[in-house]
Amino acid sequence: MWIERTKWMLANIGWPIAFTFWYQIMVVLYAATGEISQFALYYFQFLWIIIVCSYFSASFTPPIRCRDGDEMNDKNSTEKDFCEPCNYRKPPRWHHCRRCNQCVHRMDHHCPILQMIRGAFTGEILTSTEQLKGTGVSNAVMVGFAAINLLKNQLPNLVRNQTLIEESRENTDYDLGSWQENVKSIMGSWRIAWLPLPIVRKRKDKKK
Incomplete structure (x- = not known):
């Protein structure tokens, strides 16, 4: 139990x-x-606040636990619903989490992101914001703003066959006069080499 905590x-x-x-x-x-x-900044802050609030709401919302007597008051529970680790008959839609060693109402799974059970309350929070199934999307949204701005600075240098240092020094000696040739000079003429693959790219710098 202490490991999970x-x-x-x-x-x-x-x-x-x-x-x-x-x-x-x-x-x-x-x-x-x-x-x-300013619009992009406000939009980012809006998404950031929603994502952070959703995360902490889900993380600090404890799962519903089966209270003493609940299983006896539920007429739909049967003998096969008896939970041996907890030593009581659990109501319908209650499941035992082996990692947390407790029965949880509407347990979905033990979330590796939150390191806790996704149950009734946390399920509503995560489903409403689609954070559980879109955690990668949420991360991509936040990191994407920085990546897009970095790409915005890199693309002009790509079509001009420049580095950031050469741009700061206004060095255009390697501009081949055509953006296609400049792109091939950096990315290679073999189109598959443009993909993020572990391919050794051997090319020579040409001056205009």
């Missing part, structure tokens, strides 16, 4: 650090330099 505590330490890190990327690195619009 330790995992829960680590999850509630690690995820807030990640949320704070993503927020700092947007606000400090991009908003402070004026590289994103």
Whole structure:
């Protein structure tokens, strides 16, 4: 039991650090330099607040536990619903979580993100925000703002065959005059090499 509580505590330490890190990327690195619009900043903050509140609401909402006498008051419970680890007859839609060693109402699964049971209350929170099935999407939304701004800076350098250092020095010696040739010079003429694959790309720099 203490192992599961330790995992829960680590999850509630690690995820807030990640949320704070993503927020700092947007606000400090991009908003402070004026590289994103006010609308984009407000939209990001709105999503960030919803995601953080949804996470903590689900994480700190304890699952409904089977109280003493509930199983006896439920006429729909049967003998086959008897829970041996908890030593009582549980009502319908109650299931025993082996990791938490307790019966939970409307248990869905033991969430690896929250490190707790997804039951009735937490299920409503997670389903309403689609955080459980879209955790990767939520992360992508937050990180995506930073990635899009980085891509916005990298694409002009790609079509000009420049690095950030060369751009700062206004060095255009390697601009081949055509954006197609510039892209091939960096990405390679073999289109499959443009994919994020572990392929060794051997190419020579050409000056205009």
